[in-house]
Amino acid sequence: MVKLPSLKFLRRSTDETPNVSETASHSTVLDVGAEQLGKTYARALLAATQADGSTDAVVSDLNAICDEALLHSPKLQLAFESPQIDAAEKCRVVDRLFGGNSHPLLIKLMKVMAKRGRLGYLVAVRDAAVDLFDEAAGRLVAEVRTAVPLTEQLRGEVTQQLSTRFGKTVRLRESVDTGLVGGMVIRVGDTVFDSSVASRLDKLGKSAAAGFARQLLEHSDRFSSTS
Helix, strand or coil, X not given: CCCCCCCCCCCCCCCCCCCCCCCCCCCCCCCCCHHHHHHHHHHHHHHHHHCCCCHHHHHHHHHHHHHHHHCCCHHHHHHHHCCCCCHHXXXXXXXXXXXXXXXXXXXXXXXXHHHCCCHHHHHHHHHHHHHHHHHHHCCEEEEEEECCCCXXXXXXXXXXXXXXXHCCCXXXXXXXXXXXXXXXXXXXXCEEEECCHHHHHHHHHHHHHHHHHHHHHHCHHHXXXXX
């Protein structure tokens, strides 16, 4: 467990801010978008973990639930989202599947979300929590799209080069996009590095089209009408 006592996470000042100790009596959360909802719960979770230095462990457990349990079990995700399954049953599922392996603060938050009918947004909470955690720790997030999954060697090389260029620790957020054909596209904030084959083909196509248009203009007399 890595203790990060200096981290400061923003708390929301409105009544929407969930408290991990709240009960089902608070059921009037506004129907905001998934991203905003995720940020709201993530701020509450990270603020709670900051007190005992458990942020790293809780984020790790949250990643495991989203990437290992929900990703590979669409039925579980559907159960979390379903309004037909009552909150008590969802809480029992949370206890049964994760109670013995995940941090108690995370279990408590999941039950609060279940009682509010928001457990289906757990992945959005994870995404927001990871972003806030990275931001607070001074890490840069680089979004990397590749035509095929990165190898360990290439992942290490990309991470090292980006860390050297930006002077900060970099975490890769990887995705596979077969439309790139080859190469990769990296986005760090507003900076984009594009070495994809699709991009090069597009440039070649535009260059060829521009060349044809230029030749057409230069020799337009050949195409002038004689009538």
